[in-house]
Amino acid sequence: VDGLQFSSPNKNVxxxxxxxxxxxxxxxxxxxxxxxxxxxxxxAPAGSVFALDSSxxxxxxxxxxxxxxxxxxxxxxxxxxxxxVTRRRGFGTVDPVGGDPVWLRVDERGKERLFxxxxxxxxxxxxxxxxxxxxxxxxxxxxxxxxNWALGAPDSNVNRGELARLMGVMEAFxxxxxxxxxxxxxxxxxxxxxxxxxxxxxGQTWTVSEIGLDIPQVHAIWTPRHAALAIAxxxxxxxxxxxxxxxWTDTSLILQEAGAIRAETGGIGYLTAYWMGRxxxxxxxxxxxxEWWVD
Numbered sequence: 001v002d003g004l005q006f007s008s009p010n011k012n013v014x015x016x017x018x019x020x021x022x023x024x025x026x027x028x029x030x031x032x033x034x035x036x037x038x039x040x041x042x043x044a045p046a047g048s049v050f051a052l053d054s055s056x057x058x059x060x061x062x063x064x065x066x067x068x069x070x071x072x073x074x075x076x077x078x079x080x081x082x083x084x085v086t087r088r089r090g091f092g093t094v095d096p097v098g099g100d101p102v103w104l105r106v107d108e109r110g111k112e113r114l115f116x117x118x119x120x121x122x123x124x125x126x127x128x129x130x131x132x133x134x135x136x137x138x139x140x141x142x143x144x145x146x147x148n149w150a151l152g153a154p155d156s157n158v159n160r161g162e163l164a165r166l167m168g169v170m171e172a173f174x175x176x177x178x179x180x181x182x183x184x185x186x187x188x189x190x191x192x193x194x195x196x197x198x199x200x201x202x203g204q205t206w207t208v209s210e211i212g213l214d215i216p217q218v219h220a221i222w223t224p225r226h227a228a229l230a231i232a233x234x235x236x237x238x239x240x241x242x243x244x245x246x247x248w249t250d251t252s253l254i255l256q257e258a259g260a261i262r263a264e265t266g267g268i269g270y271l272t273a274y275w276m277g278r279x280x281x282x283x284x285x286x287x288x289x290x291e292w293w294v295d
């Protein structure tokens with residue numbers, strides 16, 4: 001299961017969204033919530049990833065596959081295909097999605113806003129739709145010119161120099177995950193490899209955010225629903241940003257015990273020093289993997 005969502009109109013109903021579909025469980029007074037589940041995404045295209053909008057009286061289920069984006073209201077049996085993009089000039093076909101689906105999400109903070117990630121030949125590509133999947137744009141808005149050029153949109157000619165520059169932008173911001181700030185729908189946090197990029201204008205401009213991180217290698221990001229914070233997981237522990245990604249502050253939650261091999265066990269000070277040494281090159285990869293207790 002990728003996540004659980006309560007129905008906004010009916011708190012006695014909870015949905016589970018995962019790789020195999022969307023399931024519903026409800027409590028009718030017998031305290032059965034979470035013990036009995038019913039699939040509400042039957043008949044979805046093969047290989048789909050799913051998202052759910054549970055804010056209305058009737059939940060809307062979305063499915064993303066290589067064939068495109070589909071949706072249906074809970075209780076319906078037919079999936080509605082959202083119109084796919086078509087080539088506007090020239091010849092050839094257009095990939096409806098642009099890559100293999102990785103994930104699909106509904107932004108609860110923005111009306112009809114969806115995010116999706118696909119794996120392309122050049123790496124991950126995260127896009128946003130502000131009209132429930134009708135149209136899409138890369139979350140790095142500067143790349144929209146590249147998308148329009150690929151679709152043959154009018155006045156979208158890109159010369160060789162501009163094409164190279166846009167490819168550089170795509171390589172500079174290889175976003176693979178995205179979280180939205182709870183109190184500002186235009187502030188997004190994007191995870192790219194081991195760095196965090198932040199935009200304060202809904203993707204128009206992006207900057208790398210690492211001020212305050214003792215080891216600027218982020219492996220997970222999260223924005224709580226009920227707190228105006230962003231949380232980042234790093235080898236030096238968990239860090240929190242209360243200023244929309246301008247800076248980060250460490251917490252008392254630091255990696256320890258479970259998952260640490262013998263060479264890495266020790267107190268908080270030792271563990272922090274070890275990962276700082278790894279990051280700055282004082283401890284090499286070979287040294288970190290050497291089984292010194294065997295020699």
